Amino acid sequence: MSGRLLRLVCTAAAVAGTVLAPLPAMAVPEPEPREHTVAVPEPEPREHTVAVPEPEPRERTVAELLTDLQRLYQETEKATETYNATEERLREKRAEVTRLDTALSRARLSLQDSRGAAGRLARQQYQSVTAISPYVRLLLARDPQHALEQNHVIGRLATERAKTVGRLTGTEHRADGLARTARRALDDQLTLAARQKTERDAVQKKLTEVEDLLASLTAEQLARLAEFEEKGVARAQEELTTSGALGHGERKSTKKGEKALEYARRQLGKPYQWGAEGPRTYDCSGLTSQAWAHAGTRIPRTSQEQWARLPRVELKDLRPGDLVIYFPEATHVAMYLGKGKVIEAPRTGQRVKVSPIASHPILGAVRPDGGGQAPATEAR
Numbered sequence: 001m002s003g004r005l006l007r008l009v010c011t012a013a014a015v016a017g018t019v020l021a022p023l024p025a026m027a028v029p030e031p032e033p034r035e036h037t038v039a040v041p042e043p044e045p046r047e048h049t050v051a052v053p054e055p056e057p058r059e060r061t062v063a064e065l066l067t068d069l070q071r072l073y074q075e076t077e078k079a080t081e082t083y084n085a086t087e088e089r090l091r092e093k094r095a096e097v098t099r100l101d102t103a104l105s106r107a108r109l110s111l112q113d114s115r116g117a118a119g120r121l122a123r124q125q126y127q128s129v130t131a132i133s134p135y136v137r138l139l140l141a142r143d144p145q146h147a148l149e150q151n152h153v154i155g156r157l158a159t160e161r162a163k164t165v166g167r168l169t170g171t172e173h174r175a176d177g178l179a180r181t182a183r184r185a186l187d188d189q190l191t192l193a194a195r196q197k198t199e200r201d202a203v204q205k206k207l208t209e210v211e212d213l214l215a216s217l218t219a220e221q222l223a224r225l226a227e228f229e230e231k232g233v234a235r236a237q238e239e240l241t242t243s244g245a246l247g248h249g250e251r252k253s254t255k256k257g258e259k260a261l262e263y264a265r266r267q268l269g270k271p272y273q274w275g276a277e278g279p280r281t282y283d284c285s286g287l288t289s290q291a292w293a294h295a296g297t298r299i300p301r302t303s304q305e306q307w308a309r310l311p312r313v314e315l316k317d318l319r320p321g322d323l324v325i326y327f328p329e330a331t332h333v334a335m336y337l338g339k340g341k342v343i344e345a346p347r348t349g350q351r352v353k354v355s356p357i358a359s360h361p362i363l364g365a366v367r368p369d370g371g372g373q374a375p376a377t378e379a380r
Contacts, residue, residue: 083274203274241340246340254369340357
């Protein structure tokens with residue numbers, strides 16, 4: 001083997017040794033063990049409910065039913081009297097609007113006449129205007145006496161014109177004032193009419209509540225209710241009469257009081273209707289106000305105003321024809337008949353009748369034809 005060949009073989013062997021030499025070991029991290037977790041849903045808490053039967057509704061006692069019914073009747077009557085007050089104000093406002101409209105029409109006619117008169121005077125003055133003074137006219141006149149008379153007439157026309165203009169101005173101011181007042185009165189009338197509708201709806205709502213309560217009762221319950229109420233009234237009447245609160249002996253009515261009673265007696269048996277003033281139906285204050293109107297004495301329309309404005313009398317001084325006012329808010333009224341009795345229009349579903357004076361809680365009494373004490377001033 002030649003030397004060159006030997007060197008090539010050695011070189012190849014060296015290279016082969018280098019390539020085939022084992023590589024140094026590398027540190028390879030071991031894989032972390034995987035946790036084989038399975039998501040198991042937690043069990044929902046079980047509600048341990050025990051079916052408890054609802055207690056059966058307790059049947060209300062007769063006393064409770066009567067209390068509820070009387071409360072509803074009183075609320076209905078209160079709403080009725082509020083409606084009656086608004087109705088009375090509305091009636092007065094309508095009359096005022098009519099009166100103002102009539103006055104305004106007359107003022108406008110007068111204004112038209114005044115304007116016509118002022119126009120005629122203005123034309124007359126225009127036709128009589130001249131550049132010549134009254135003194136020169138007098139000197140140049142063929143008949144001085146006639147000129148003097150003409151000047152006097154002209155002066156009278158000027159005075160009349162001034163008066164006419166004054167009347168015209170005054171009539172214009174009056175017509176303007178009447179127009180403004182009439183507009184305000186009409187606005188008030190519209191406001192009262194809207195309020196009246198709201199209050200009428202309130203009464204109807206209360207009446208519906210009464211009807212619903214009565215409709216829910218059996219015939220037996222209604223009979224027991226009526227009996228229980230009658231016994232309560234009889235007990236209250238006995239307590240009142242034996243207490244001496246009504247005084248001793250009977251007092252005579254006045255002529256007007258007797259006329260009012262005669263009218264009230266003639267209405268016995270007629271149906272109660274809220275807001276009614278006769279002649280076929282009445283509510284409580286409609287009966288009393290109409291009775292006294294027929295006796296020649298105008299009294300307020302509502303029981304609350306009757307209590308507030310009429311002279312008051314003690315129960316021991318009651319005489320036939322006086323008015324007995326009931327409940328703390330003066331929401332019911334009846335006419336005293338004598339001997340512990342009254343004539344009243346009781347409530348919806350009943351008729352004008354004679355009742356014991358203690359049929360309702362008494363607030364006091366008033367006397368429409370005077371002779372009692374002036375009512376104390378009360379915050380209303």
